[in-house]
Amino acid sequence: MVPDVPLYRMLDKADRLLKSGRIERLEGGHFNVIGDHGTYTLVVRNGRVYCSCPGFQEKGVCSHSLAVMKLNKSPRGRY
Numbered sequence: 910m911v912p913d914v915p916l917y918r919m920l921d922k923a924d925r926l927l928k929s930g931r932i933e934r935l936e937g938g939h940f941n942v943i944g945d946h947g948t949y950t951l952v953v954r955n956g957r958v959y960c961s962c963p964g965f966q967e968k969g970v971c972s973h974s975l976a977v978m979k980l981n982k983s984p985r986g987r988y
């Protein structure tokens with residue numbers, strides 16, 4: 910069961926991930942994010958971010974995907 914994290918907490922965490930340099934940009938719109946509970950793989954496709962973490966599988970949003978959206982500055986990466 911994934912705890913229900915409010916959006917502002919996710920945004921805080923996204924900022925923390927960005928500032929501590931825990932997001933690695935790979936080839937072809939792929940990213941690695943070193944999260945608090947493991948490293949997750951993300952992919953940006955058609956302006957949307959997909960994450961491999963359990964929170965994203967359940968809710969379609971997570972701090973990792975928000976961080977990659979901010980990093981990517983995609984015009985469709987707004988939240």
Ligand SMILES: [Zn+2]
Binds near residue numbers: 960963964965972973
């Ligand atoms: Zn995630």
